[in-house]
Amino acid sequence: MTENQKKQIDACRENGLTISAIANVTGLSVSAVKSYCSRRNNSDKPFEASCKYCGAAVTQPKSRREKHFCNQSCYFRWRYLQGDLKRTVYEKECAYCGKPFTVESNMNQRYCSRACYHKARKGDHGG
Ligand SMILES: [Zn+2]
Numbered sequence: 490m491t492e493n494q495k496k497q498i499d500a501c502r503e504n505g506l507t508i509s510a511i512a513n514v515t516g517l518s519v520s521a522v523k524s525y526c527s528r529r530n531n532s533d534k535p536f537e538a539s540c541k542y543c544g545a546a547v548t549q550p551k552s553r554r555e556k557h558f559c560n561q562s563c564y565f566r567w568r569y570l571q572g573d574l575k576r577t578v579y580e581k582e583c584a585y586c587g588k589p590f591t592v593e594s595n596m597n598q599r600y601c602s603r604a605c606y607h608k609a610r611k612g613d614h615g616g
């Protein structure tokens with residue numbers, strides 16, 4: 490690999506190209522680009538990302554999986570925003586008997602009970 494090719498790889502990486510795209514551009518093999526990039530990553534300063542919740546800088550630990558949050562509480566708040574940790578009770582109306590009922594997080598539930606569900610499936614519209 491020539492100095493020129495290394496510079497090309499660096500420029501491509503700055504532009505966000507993928508390994509295989511860089512391989513195409515430089516005419517090098519994917520594995521050559523990959524090994525060059527991983528060597529570069531190890532010598533680089535710690536990569537900083539921003540917290541998905543509060544936007545604060547998160548220093549990425551070396552040889553660990555990527556961190557997206559500056560701390561645990563940001564992580565949980567973010568999860569909460571995504572609805573993962575929400576225990577909201579939804580008020581719905583039974584699609585069969587019309588009776589109001591509540592469901593916890595299951596937005597697909599359309600009937601107040603299994604009985605209504607089965608009756609609706611059978612096409613029996615009650616009496
Ligand atoms: Zn944060």
Ligand SMILES: [Zn+2]
Nearest residue numbers: 583586601605
């Ligand atoms: Zn019902």
